[in-house]
Amino acid sequence: MGQPASSRPFHRPRPGAALYCGKVSLEALARRFGTPLYVYSADQIVERLALFQAAFAGREHLVCYAVKANSALAILKLLAGRGAGFDIVSGGELERVLAAAPEAAGRVVFSGVGKTPAEIDLALEAGILAFNVESESELDLLAERAQKLKRRARFALRVNPDVFADTHPYISTGLREHKFGIDIRQAPKIYRNAAHSRWLEPYGVSVHIGSQIRSADPFGSAMERVSKLVAQLVREGVRLQAVDAGGGLGIDYHAAGFDAVPKVAEYAAAVESALAGFKGRLLIEPGRFVVAQAGALLTRVLYVKRNGNKTFVITDAAMNDLIRPALYQAHHEIAPVRLRAGKPRPVDVVGPVCESGDFFARDRSLAPVDPGDLLALLDAGAYGMAQSSNYNTRPRAAEVLVEGAQARLIRRRETIADLLAPESI
Ligand code: LLP
Numbered sequence: 001m002g003q004p005a006s007s008r009p010f011h012r013p014r015p016g017a018a019l020y021c022g023k024v025s026l027e028a029l030a031r032r033f034g035t036p037l038y039v040y041s042a043d044q045i046v047e048r049l050a051l052f053q054a055a056f057a058g059r060e061h062l063v064c065y066a067v068k069a070n071s072a073l074a075i076l077k078l079l080a081g082r083g084a085g086f087d088i089v090s091g092g093e094l095e096r097v098l099a100a101a102p103e104a105a106g107r108v109v110f111s112g113v114g115k116t117p118a119e120i121d122l123a124l125e126a127g128i129l130a131f132n133v134e135s136e137s138e139l140d141l142l143a144e145r146a147q148k149l150k151r152r153a154r155f156a157l158r159v160n161p162d163v164f165a166d167t168h169p170y171i172s173t174g175l176r177e178h179k180f181g182i183d184i185r186q187a188p189k190i191y192r193n194a195a196h197s198r199w200l201e202p203y204g205v206s207v208h209i210g211s212q213i214r215s216a217d218p219f220g221s222a223m224e225r226v227s228k229l230v231a232q233l234v235r236e237g238v239r240l241q242a243v244d245a246g247g248g249l250g251i252d253y254h255a256a257g258f259d260a261v262p263k264v265a266e267y268a269a270a271v272e273s274a275l276a277g278f279k280g281r282l283l284i285e286p287g288r289f290v291v292a293q294a295g296a297l298l299t300r301v302l303y304v305k306r307n308g309n310k311t312f313v314i315t316d317a318a319m320n321d322l323i324r325p326a327l328y329q330a331h332h333e334i335a336p337v338r339l340r341a342g343k344p345r346p347v348d349v350v351g352p353v354c355e356s357g358d359f360f361a362r363d364r365s366l367a368p369v370d371p372g373d374l375l376a377l378l379d380a381g382a383y384g385m386a387q388s389s390n391y392n393t394r395p396r397a398a399e400v401l402v403e404g405a406q407a408r409l410i411r412r413r414e415t416i417a418d419l420l421a422p423e424s425i
Pocket of ligand 1: 066069087111112171208210211212246247248249285286287288289324328382383387
């Protein structure tokens with residue numbers, strides 16, 4: 001399917017052939033590792049990171065991959081090896097980075113509205129690059145913890161630019177009505193006060209307006225506001241080293257021919273043109289764009305049944321494996337691994353969980369499928385496994401990373417014993 005950097009790594013080597021991830025057959029992976037199975041292309045992940053790195057090559061920059069999108073240790077290690085930094089939102093995510101790539105600790109930014117004292121201490125001890133601070137009281141706590149541990153804390157205020165981004169309301173964050181960030185109008189005062197603290201170093205300013213944003217315009221608008229703030233701060237004697245533009249660049253979940261290259265170029269142009277007056281370092285925090293299209297959730301059809309005039313395809317994967325359709329009405333393309341002859345028909349693709357919300361697609365036109373067939377739920381590399389749960393006491397899926405012609409298990413399938421282990425009667 002086209003150039004590697006610009007489309008999905010899942011393809012049919014010949015028209016009508018079964019689906020592959022790069023050079024590896026999905027049928028072979030299902031036989032070897034079972035289903036449901038998350039399959040990721042390492043090659044595409046690396047290519048997507050490189051797209052961002054190249055787009056901002058004109059200035060000092062750091063791509064801080066948003067760990068929440070997919071926090072598999074093997075993927076973090078892969079990205080760290082290619083020079084990525086990381087955007088984390090919990091002490092747990094920091095521990096993941098430290099486990100996968102301890103040398104990257106100095107390339108970590110810590111975002112999130114509710115950091116606990118223990119998480120702040122962990123990050124100070126690890127020597128992270130910067131805290132993206134989301135309230136005045138958090139900054140007070142950061143100063144207190146920094147003093148206690150005798151470690152100076154670099155921080156960026158995460159400002160709320162009050163910019164509308166056209167995306168699902170659950171993943172939009174840049175309006176004043178959202179819980180995120182500090183009102184951009186209050187920021188100068190807070191920087192001025194912090195400049196007096198021995199334990200706080202005003203390092204940058206950060207912004208993140210939401211996720212799955214398809215147009216470059218809102219990024220430009222947000223950056224223009226940030227740019228004005230940076231200029232105002234310079235006039236007031238506060239010189240910041242870095243601007244963190246956040247993440248949020250969206251993909252096209254529908255189109256097979258989606259081209260990532262111009263998308264990243266447009267995004268970079270919007271950010272750069274708004275930041276023309278700023279000569280410092282740029283950080284960005286993409287998550288979805290790096291990993292979403294590299295991943296698919298491979299599932300086996302258990303049953304096909306008709307209720308009235310509806311046909312249900314029941315798979316061994318469920319909403320606990322991939323909750324995006326249920327939670328955000330998200331669309332994921334569904335590709336039968338082996339195509340059967342026959343007319344496509346509208347079906348509901350659903351999982352075994354006891355909720356009507358447990359569906360992957362409704363009234364989706366799908367080529368005929370039989371029990372035992374494999375389906376690939378595409379673009380599932382971001383916020384798939386990361387948002388999975390054990391609902392219905394279902395062990396979480398295994399994960400496989402495909403690199404060239406090799407496939408490697410990067411997370412074994414959970415067992416029921418794993419699930420019961422923390423409990424006592
Ligand atoms: N930086 C911050 C501060 C964030 O809150 C997020 C995502 C990112 C970066 C990365 O955004 P991305 O480039 O991946 O859009 N579970 C939802 C998405 C939640 C996004 C939360 N924050 C989904 O499945 O669509």
